[in-house]
Amino acid sequence: MKRSQYAVIGLGRFGSSLAKELIELGYEVLGIDKDEEAVDEMSEKLTHVVVADSTDEEVLRSLGIRNIDCAIVAIGDDIQSSILTAILLKDIGVKQVVAKALSELHGKVLQKIGVDRVIYPERDMGIRVAHQLVSPNLLDYIELSKDYTIAELTVPKRLCGRSLRELDTRAKYGCSVVAINKKNSVIIAPTASDTLDDQDIMVIIGTNQQIELFENEVRR
Incomplete structure (x- = not known):
């Protein structure tokens, strides 16, 4: 049976911790971040890691994001990028989109745009x-x-x-x-x-x- 494939977008503290745990559990994980340092740090820990702007639809499509079973938007402090990324993932047709919310209002917006699950790690x-x-x-x-x-x-x-x-x-x-x-x-x-x-x-x-x-x- 084929194991689920995950994409973690945003490799800050939360995203990198989540991605490493998914690897420990035996899943394939694609890590995406626009910060080259964050990507370098995770390069040997995840299945694939790329430096990319997740708000660029063409970039996401070129990464084959549509074939991912679940994409987690773990962007740390840029609410606009988080929302735009979630919208693109839904439009592209990713099976399940999970997103980290930085506030209750952010979470409500994510729910409105159809994110399958909103998580509030700090709260x-x-x-x-x-x-x-x-x-x-x-x-x-x-x-x-x-x-x-x-x-x-x-x-x-x-x-x-x-x-x-x-x-x-x-x-x-x-x-x-x-x-x-x-x-x-x-x-x-x-x-x-x-x-x-x-x-x-x-x-x-x-x-x-x-x-x-x-x-x-x-x-x-």
Whole structure:
């Protein structure tokens, strides 16, 4: 089966980190930046790297960008270039266009022009760090939508040895334990009879309010 091919446009801190991780995961990555230094730095780390102006339609077409499965616009500080690049990628017919937004307004514009997914790295990281700071048992926090969140909570000693049936999180709090990460294994879709041990990590899905209620109970 053919692996997906990615293009990362903008090789600043975010773009280069994303591109390198995609390479680590085994995908082919085309890196594009108008800064020659940024391109040189990534030349041996990505599948292909080119110095190019992504706001030039002919240049993008000559790079075969239409054949890319997913293009990520990771341009750091030039909102105009980000928007123009996204418009061109959509016009050329790239299957999936993802773009980094520098602000809420920038994100709204990207959505209006049809970008498939808008990401807010700084905002999202700030939210995750804030939740981790105020919740000692919270290891990670990802907002899935406006209504639902997925969170990782360490199992406190007071819950060790208890089964999911005893916790009954769905009935009491409205959230669900969808996985338990144990020392040497992961239980996906655990049953009511599965028990919690010291140092286990519960993966929970629910609304922010439901998870907060459960997390407050866990901290008692």
